[in-house]
Amino acid sequence: MSSKRAIWLAFFLNLSYAIIEFIAGGVFGSSAVLADSVHDLGDAIAIGLSAFLETISNREEDSHYTLGYKRFSLLGALITAVILMTGSALVILENIRKLFHPQPINDEGILWLGIIAVSINVLASLVVRKGKTKNESILSLHFLEDTLGWIAVILMAIILRFTDWYILDPLLSLVISFFILSKAIPRFWSTLKIFLDAVPEGLNSEKLEQDLLSLENVKSINQLSIWSMDGLENNAIVHLCLEDLTRMEECKEAIRSQLRQSGVHNITIEVDTSPMNHNQHKRCLEDIGGIKGHEH
Known part of the structure; x- marks a missing residue:
């Protein structure tokens, strides 16, 4: 299933x-469930927005976006991550208060509602979990949050059928919220770095430059820029000088091979074709040095 179809399906499920x-919360008379329905509605809107942006990201480059639309997928991931972190933070603030004032719940109704919720979230998670985009990765974390939350609710409902330990509700919510934050914040930061054109994770630009300089016929590297549009495909621009311009194509192929081995596949190579050869360049530097020495 394509990324956009997977996310759209996840949106409709959510x-x-x-x-x-929302209907069940009214039937059970549970304000907590009603409040959570509002939270899930906000999540659904976030997923819908992500699906919309994922659809845009699949467009081909044009005169308006000459590098393509892949960044829209990252934008969807960032928005979803922000909503996920904000929701978790609000849950933490709300349940800290509930630790001191736990409230009774309708355990039987919540039990059946939890079973339905887990089934829907597991199905949605299966839809997006095999996706490779940052957007699908963030959405997969979202469904993990909901699944874990409702499993905790089911366990709590079972325990509350035999006890009155209502404090379990806020305790479990806090544990899950902190767990989700520990996962969401690093993913948000990773996505943000890609969005800001940082060197992709797993690539060492300094080492890569040294590897290129060690190739035969490479005289100097004037520029090595590495970035990713969507976190999946890495791009590179290399501007260099060669010892022997007659072997340019051979050297370019060696550079491409070296970069591909490092995980870079979209490569642009620019060679300085200045007519000044190595000996001329050396003599020019010696002349400049002689002039400076004469001035002193």
Whole structure:
């Protein structure tokens, strides 16, 4: 399944459940479930926005976006991550208060609602978990959050059928929220760095430059720029000088091979074809040095 179809399906599953949860909350008279339905509706809107941006990201480059639209997928991932972190932070703040004032819940109704919720979130997670984009990765974390949350609710509902330990509700919510934040923040930061054109993770630009300089016929590297548009495909621009311009194509192929081995596949190579050869360049530097020495 393509990324955009997977995310659209996840959106409709999440939106459907938000509606079911809202109705169930009214039937059970549970303000907590009603509040969570609003939270899930916000999540559904975030997923819908991500799906929309993922669709845009699949467009080919044109006169408006000459590098293509892949960055829109990253934008969707960033927005979803921000909503996920904000939601987790709000849950933490709300449940710290509930630790001191735990409230009774309808355990039987919540139990069945939790089973339905876990089924829907597991299905949505299976849809996006094999995706490779940053957007799908963030959405997969979102569904993990919901699944873990509702599993905790199911366990809590079972325990509350035999006890009145209502403090379990805020405790479990806090544990899950902190767990999700520990996962969401690094992913958000990783996506943000890609969005800001940082060198992709796993690539050492200094080492790569030294590897290129060690290639036969490479005289100097004037520029080595490495970035990724979507976190999947790495791009590079190399500007260099050669010892022997007659072996340019051979050297270019060696550079491409070296970069591909390092995980860079979209490569642009520019060679300085100045007519000044190595000996002329050396004599020019000696002349400049002689002039400076004469001035002194």
